[in-house]
Amino acid sequence: MEAMELDWMAKSLKGCCLSIISDNFIKFENATLTLPVSLQFAVFHQLYLDGKLDLLAKVFSDLEIFSRMLTVKKRRLDLHRSFQAIRDRDIKISEVIAESYSKQASDIQQSSLDDDENDFDSTISRGFHLGGFFLEAGWNEDASRVLSACIVLCLHNHCFLKAFHCVTKLLHTYNADCLYKETEQMFSTAQEIFQSLRLFMPDVELNLASLFMEYGAYHFAKSEYDKAYRWSIEAVRMLKQPGYVSETTMIDVLRLATRACVVKRQFKAAEHLVRHAVYLAREVFGALHPKYSSTLMDYGFYLLNVDNVSQSLKAYQTALAIREHVFGGQNLHVAVAHEDLAYASYVHQYSTGKFDEALSHADKAIKILTKILPKNHLLLASSNRVKALILEEIAIDSEDQHFQKKLLAESHQLHLKSMELAMNAFGENNVQTAKHFGNLGRLYQSMELYEKAEEMHLKAIAIKEELLGPNDYEVALSIGHIASLYNYDMKQYEKAERLYLRSIAISKQLYGDGYSGLEYDYRGLIKIYAKLGDFEKMIEYDYILSQWYSIREQRRSTALNGLHDLIADTDQEQAQNTRVIIDTFFETITSDTDKSPQNVIQNRTRTSHDIAFAGPVHEQACADRQQSGNNPHEINANHAASSNSMPSSINVDSYESFFPDDDEISVALKKFHVMPLKIKSFKRRKIKSE
Structure with missing residues (x-):
């Protein structure tokens, strides 16, 4: 008897009432809708907890009811969980709600009840919040439909300020769904609406940070990094201008500027921004919020690019755990987190050959994306590429030739499909397309198709150097790959040596003497000098490699133990005003601009071989080669560095x-x-x- 009483007492009176209503929901449905909104939400959440998703879907399909649930801000994450659970049952509830809203907006517009402003205002507000919820949840197509209808209604009623905010959200939606033509058109619409705003509401304080950030993100997605960098800087500058800026916008602006600075190799500036973004997201939204997971994804991106791979892995793992907790399984944001973690795991385990975890995450990403996206969606290109890279490495390590050929063939098909999607979206002269060329080059090397491998690598180098400059990390990566091809398979040691030296020079300039990728270049040079009988050089680089090992070991011993330590360290540094962070950022990028060598390629016709081997033309280096009888062995790494860092x-x-x-x-x-x-x-x- 006592045990039964304790069991009953463990459940609150409110919980018992909710369970009774859930068990008899059809009977109490009408009465439930008369309760305060917070209690209605509690009843509907109990339906979710009890697994009554069909009933919950029926309730949420009512636009009026679901719109009320959006007003319960403190339980937003619970709403996401229950909504995603319905979607995972293959009930397309977001499509039903989007269709219902579009019809409502159209009916109000056609009714021409201009004297009833409440209907217009409430419907516009509903569309803005509904579209925002779908966008948060990753249902971009439905978000686009709602926001498009909302914009039309805004413009019909001359609500230019609300239309402008809707356009900004729609820019994000189009960009997230890889609809780049629509993004350009919507940015033009934003310009037109802005002109109308200035004409009819000249005194309104409108902050443009969010708009500039979204347009910068569009250029970043297209790998137009110079433009992304420019727009991100302008967005950061807008954070200090008059007009309301939400905490979400502030965090997202810092995130974009972080990514833009990373690809521009301005790592100090990127670190200032991303650490503050992580701090703000956790302080404002909490450690289990999707926004915090997004900042951790950006932190992982930064850490991966500064060669802190193990900490990057932990950031991605934490971000994935948060997204799975909030959204469940079949969700776009979860898929993206799986993909990024797959690549970080691949990089982390590259030297060990243990790719099971990386392959598992890549498979999960592709499975989710294949289920929720159209067959030829561009987002599949990246996931397919990551899986193809992993399969190739597994194949190389396998001693079973039949299994090896099978994996290489599968990798080839994935790479070709990714290349096709990238070419259709971006054309040939794009960084993403260049990466696919480079990946095919590596694969063809593994398939012993050496001439095709050389062709792909040279294409990749030419495109990357034209777009990124001769001293970029991506250029060094491709140079190292073709050097490996010449060294290990084509036995063209002089070519390989020159390329290794150039790759080393760029890598050391960007990352210093302890960069992880230097190991492969040093090993390649040692092999070359052994083959050529240049034992003095072989011993020299063997010593350099041993010094490299010492640096790496020192880094490991002094590294923070985990992501928790890294975040705690961030807290101590970032608990300061965002304006201070912004001022520091501009001081940093000004300093970096003054010190950085210009990645300028001279205007003359150069073949792909010129690009790969020489970089920008350097008269002194050419003279050195002539004096040494064109013997590449007499050109040391320092000469290689100078010949590739300045025109x-x-x-x-x-x-x-x-x-x-x-x-x-x-x-x-x-x-x-x-x-x-x-x-x-x-x-x-x-x-x-x-």
Whole structure:
């Protein structure tokens, strides 16, 4: 008897009532809808907990009811969980609600009840919040439908300010769904709405940080990194301007600027921003919120790119755990987290050959994306690429030739499909397409198709160098790969040596003497010198490799123990005003701009071999080669570094604006009454190299 009483007491009176209502929901449904909204939510959540998802789907399909649930802000994550559980049952509830809203918006517009502003305002507000919820949950197509209908209604009723905010959200939706033409069109619409705002509401304080951030994210997705960098900087600058900026916008602006600085190799600036974004997201939203997981994904991206792979892995693992907790299984955000973790695991275990975990995450990402996206969606290109890389490494390590050929063939098909999707979306002259060329080059090397491998690698190098400059990490990566091809398979040791030296020079310039990728270049050089009988050089690089091991071991011994330590360390540094972080950021990028060598490629016709082997033309290096009888063995790593870090003439003089004021970005900014940012750098005047 006592045990039974304790069992009953363990469940609160409220919980008992909710269970009774859930068990008899059909009987109590009408009465439930008369309760306060918070209690209605509690009843519906109990339906979710009891697994009565068909009943819950029926309730949530009512636009009025679901819209009320969106107002219960404190239980947003519970709403996401229950909504995703319904979607996982293959009940397309988001499509039903989006269709219902679109019809309601159309009916109100056609009724022409201009004197009833409440109907317009409430429907517009409903569309804005409903579209935002779908966007948070990753149901981009349904979000687009709702927000598009909302914009039409806004413009019909001359609600330009609300239309502008809807357009910003729709930009995010289109970009997340890889609809890049629509993104461009919507940005033009934003410019038109802004002009109307200035005409009819000249005194309104409108902050443009969110709009600039979304347009920068669009350029980042297309690998147009210079443009993404420009827009991200302008978005950060807008955070200090008048007008309301939400905490979500503030965090997302810092996130984009982080990614843009990482690809521009401005790591110090990126670190300032991403650590503050992580701190803000956890302080504002909590450690189990999707926004916090997104900042951890960006932190993982930063850590991976600064060669802190083990900590990057932990950031991605934590981000995935949060997203699985909030969204469950068949969700776009979960798939993206699986993909990023798959790649980080692949990099982390590259030297060990243990790819089971990486392959598992890649398979999960592809399974989810295949289920929820159209067959040829661009997002599949990246997941297929990651799986193809993993399969190739597993094949290489296998001693079973039949199994090896099977995996290589599967990897080939995945790479070709990814290449097709990238070419259709971006064309050939794009960084993403170049990566696919490079991946095919590696695969063809594994398949012993050496001439095709060489062709793919040279294509990748040519595109990357044109778009990113000769000293970028991506260029060094491809140079190292083709050096491996020449060294291990084509026995062209002189070519391989020159390429290894160039790869080493770029890597050390970007990451220092302890960069993980240097191991493979050093090992390659040792093999070359052994084959050529240059034992002095072989011993020299064997010693350099041993020094590299010492540096790596020192890093491991001094590294923080885990992500928790890393985040705790971040807390101590970042508990300061965001304005201070922004000021520090601009000081950092100004300093980086002043110090960084310009990645300028001289205007002359160069073949892909010129690009791969020489980088920018350097007269002194050419003279050195001539004096040494074109013997590459006499050109040391220091000469290789200098020949690939500066053109034959460098430009230094007084300071001038780093960004031009008449390019397309500056013209676009002026349409928003924003004068382009002036970051000072060296004015470029040609002088001869010493």
